[in-house]
Amino acid sequence: MMRGISLGLVTVIAAGWVTMGLFSQFQRKMVFPGPEGVDESLLSDVATQIGATELRIPTEDGETLYGWHRAAIWSGPRRVVLYFHGNASSLVAQLELQHLLQSEGWDFVGIHYRGYPGSTGVPSEAGLHKDATAAWKWVADKLDVQPARVAIHGRSLGGGVAVQLAAAVNPGALVLESTFTSIVDLAKEHYRWLPIGRVLEHRFMTRDFAGRVSCPLLVAHGAADSIIDVHHGKELARLFHADEYMEVPRIDHNDMLLVGVIATRYLGFLESAVPSGDRGLE
Structure with missing residues (x-):
């Protein structure tokens, strides 16, 4: 009887470790799946259609990032939204937001992370932070x-x-849309039966930067988000003492959040943080 129990226990433990090993092996694909049906040819075609300037941005470790710059439709003092997309998204997924920003006097700059369409390299948490720094440097240097x-x-x-990035560079404003408190917290919710904290390489501890971001902050989240539950947005707003929190009813994770009245509030927040006139240049 004891021998049967021991063999059963060994089998369970072995199966658990195999599962954990597979999880560790494939977690990069889970965290950074990339967009479906998007390649550099499509990106170039869309960029031409909408008048976006295609970018090739070098990183400090030798990778090259693909990106877009779309200039504001006006001639006032330049303001820029530097945009970072979701893990299965791309620049073509946020065209409405780009149009909105352009029409309201904002330049739009967005990149594809390393390993995503048009960009070289393999994605990782450390790599994406290098990508963000490179994008910020491009905005500062090229757009002055x-x-x-x-x-x-x-x-x-x-x-x-x-x-x-915001904690490091102190921008005019920060917007966190449908964001998690950390990948660790999120993974524990989706894989309750695994000791996630021990095997996750890409942790993205968003909550740990509370107290290190001093610029105006907007947190926006869909109330019906089935991938990153709305409690993540609420907790981030609490931890960071957000200047504004927007919870949008009936909006799931992949729904367009910043539309209608919510888009108006979003633009109002940006305007209050980075005014369209000369204020903020001094």
Whole structure:
């Protein structure tokens, strides 16, 4: 009887370790799946259609990032939204937001992370933070804009990228849209039966940057988010003492959040943080 129990226990333990090993092996694909049906040819075609300037941005470790710059439809003092997309998204997924920002006097700059369409390399947490730094440097150097005139906007995984950059560079504003408190917290909710904390390599501890971000902050989250539950947004707003928190009814994770009245509030927040006139340049 004891021998049967021992063999059974060994089998369970062995199966558990095999499962953990597979999870560790494939977690990069889980965290950074990339967009479906998007390649550099499509990106170039869309960029031509919408008048976006295609970017090739070098990183400090030798990778090259693909990106877009879309200039504001006006001639006032330059303001820039530097945008970081979600883990399965791309630049073509946020065209409405880009149009909105352009029409309201904002330049839009967005990149594809390393390993995503058009960009070289293999994605990792450390790599994405290098990518964000490279994008910030491009904005500062090529567009000749001061940090106070730049708003950083991160969606989903991009929020984990954006918050660390904001803590380092002190931009004019930060927007966290549908973002998690950490990948560790999120993974524990989706894989309760695994000791996630021990095997996750890409942790994106967004909540750990509370107290290190001093710029105005907007947190926005869909109330019906089935991937990153709305409690993540509420907790981030609490931890960071967000200047504004927007919870949007009936909006799931992949729904367009910043539309209608919510888009108006979003633009109002950006305007209050980085005014369209000369204020903020001094």
